[in-house]
Amino acid sequence: MNENYSLEELEAYLYGELSEERKSQLEENIKTDLALQEELAALQISRAAVELAGWKSVIAQSQKEFLEEREETLNKPIQIGIRVWLGRIAASLTLLLVGTLAVLFFSTSPESITESQIGYSLPVLRSSTGELAALEQAYLNGEYEQVLELAKGINSYEAKTYLLIGLANLELKNGQAAEEFLTRIESENQTSSSKDFADQVDYYLVNAYLIQGKITEAEERIVKITKDQNHTYHDNFGQLDLLKVQILKIKN
Amino acid sequence: MKLNRNLTDQEILEKIKSKSDPNQAISQLYSQHYGMLEHYIIQNSGSADDAADLIQEAMLVFVKLVSEEKYRGEASVKSFLYSICKNLWITELRRRKSTEARHERYEGEKDQLESDISAQISKNENLKFVMDLFDxxxxxxxxxxxxxxxxxxxxxxxxxxxxxxxxxxxxxxxxxxxxxxxxxxxxxxxxxxxxxxxxxxx
Incomplete structure (x- = not known):
């Protein structure tokens, strides 16, 4: 410490708080007193260092927080990965479901229900003779107009005849005529208490109804087929077909 | 480290000079400029740790220059901090026996503001020594x-x-x-x- 000036006085000088008289005296001494100069310089740098130490503490704290926060941000996708991924999967599935339903909605038509069904292949039609045999042959040859023409020359129809005429009309997209001949089999069966071509009638009537836009009737036949485990065509319809029927109802 | 809103450069300088809520000012300097300063160090043969040390040092030089009103916002805070960092890093590279040529080339490019930066960096060396004594x-x-x-x-x-x-x-x-x-x-x-x-x- 300087012998002539206390630290308090030197600090007051640096702050400009020393009396004028004492200040002039000190400034005069500074010019020649090297120790006093050093004392003042040491005081100045000490004060500056304390202040800078304060800033250093603020800066170090800010840097620590910044780097921790940055690290946390970088690790966030890993820490919340499961939730985020579950959310993303759910969103993707929802999007997929909505997309699928949209595609299904716009692509569903009466044909879309029956296009993947089995072809109109006749049950074994052996032992037929005469007019019926000619009808069968025309049907097998894909000559459906011919089938209808030949049918006009037949006086007595049996179940097979009705079926062939119904199927030929179905091929020619005459839904109403197909329905008429196929349902005649059902009527005949009820009268004779037989079950001739009963499953085929159900199956082909679905198409006949759909061609005519009779969605409810088509639905009833599909429900009947799918509910009956022993139905010949049980596996040919599923829930998707019933969903398509619902879509057709909305669209109509 | 939550900020209510971004301060302008001038508001940052005011907060540093007046020491009113200095944390907010320094935090914002970090969030806005750390990435850029770190990139500079890493692009110039430094590591992420070098950058962390150097940026802390640069902030000290910055607040000192602001406090002493040697920087009043003539250049943007971003470019000023960049200059301080560049200066400090060149000094550090010299210490690590980096090429003299680089230093000489840089010396030739100095303007007044950068001279102030160099002078402050040098002063801070002494201050750091006293800070160690204070510690x-x-x-x-x-x-x-x-x-x-x-x-x-x-x-x-x-x-x-x-x-x-x-x-x-x-x-x-x-x-x-x-x-x-x-x-x-x-x-x-x-x-x-x-x-x-x-x-x-x-």
């Missing part, structure tokens, strides 16, 4: 001097915070602590030499 003082002394010179709290408040029996006792303690620091400064041969050079304006 070795007792905890009570450090707290007291920090509250007085950095936080600039009134004596009455410091006395209450540090539970001093009277303001006079506190005042005596403060001068004792300060005296202890200045004595260490004067007794440090390297520092004393630098101080004498500074007094002779060399």
């Amino acid at each position: 070795k003082l007792g905890e009570k002394c450090k707290q007291l001097l920090m509250l007085f010179y950095f936080e600039e709290l009134p004596m009455k408040e410091i006395g209450e915070k540090l539970e001093f029996s009277s303001e006079q006792v506190l005042r005596n303690k403060k001068y004792k602590c300060l005296q202890s620091l200045t004595d260490q400064v004067k007794s440090s041969p390297a520092l004393s030499k630098n101080l004498q050079k500074a007094l002779r304006h060399e």
Whole structure:
């Protein structure tokens, strides 16, 4: 410490708080007193260092927080990965479901229900003779107009005849005529208490109804087929077909 | 580290000068400029750790220049911080025996603001030495001097915070602590030499 000036006085000088008289005296001494100069310089740098130490503490704290926060941000996708991924999967599935339903909605038509069904292949039609045999042959040859023409020359129809005429009309997209001949089999069966071509009638009537836009009737036949485990065509319809029927109802 | 809103460059400078909510100002400097400064260091043969050390150092130089009004927002805070970092990193590379050519080329490009930066970097070297001495003082002394010179709290408040029996006792303690620091400064041969050079304006 300087012998002539206390630290308090030197600090007051640096702050400009020393009396004028004492200040002039000190400034005069500074010019020649090297120790006093050093004392003042040491005081100045000490004060500056304390202040800078304060800033250093603020800066170090800010840097620590910044780097921790940055690290946390970088690790966030890993820490919340499961939730985020579950959310993303759910969103993707929802999007997929909505997309699928949209595609299904716009692509569903009466044909879309029956296009993947089995072809109109006749049950074994052996032992037929005469007019019926000619009808069968025309049907097998894909000559459906011919089938209808030949049918006009037949006086007595049996179940097979009705079926062939119904199927030929179905091929020619005459839904109403197909329905008429196929349902005649059902009527005949009820009268004779037989079950001739009963499953085929159900199956082909679905198409006949759909061609005519009779969605409810088509639905009833599909429900009947799918509910009956022993139905010949049980596996040919599923829930998707019933969903398509619902879509057709909305669209109509 | 949550900020209510982004401060403008000028608001940051004001907060540093007035020491009002300095944390907010420094935090914003970090969030806005750390990435850019770190990129510079890493692109110039430094590591992420080098960047962390150097940016802390750059912030110290920055606040000192702002406090002493040697920077008043002539250039943007971003480019000013970049200049400080560049200066500090070149100095550091020189220490690591980097090429003299690079340094000489850089010296030729200096303008006034960058000269101030260089001068402050040099001053900060001495200040850092004194800060180390300050760090070795007792905890009570450090707290007291920090509250007085950095936080600039009134004596009455410091006395209450540090539970001093009277303001006079506190005042005596403060001068004792300060005296202890200045004595260490004067007794440090390297520092004393630098101080004498500074007094002779060399």
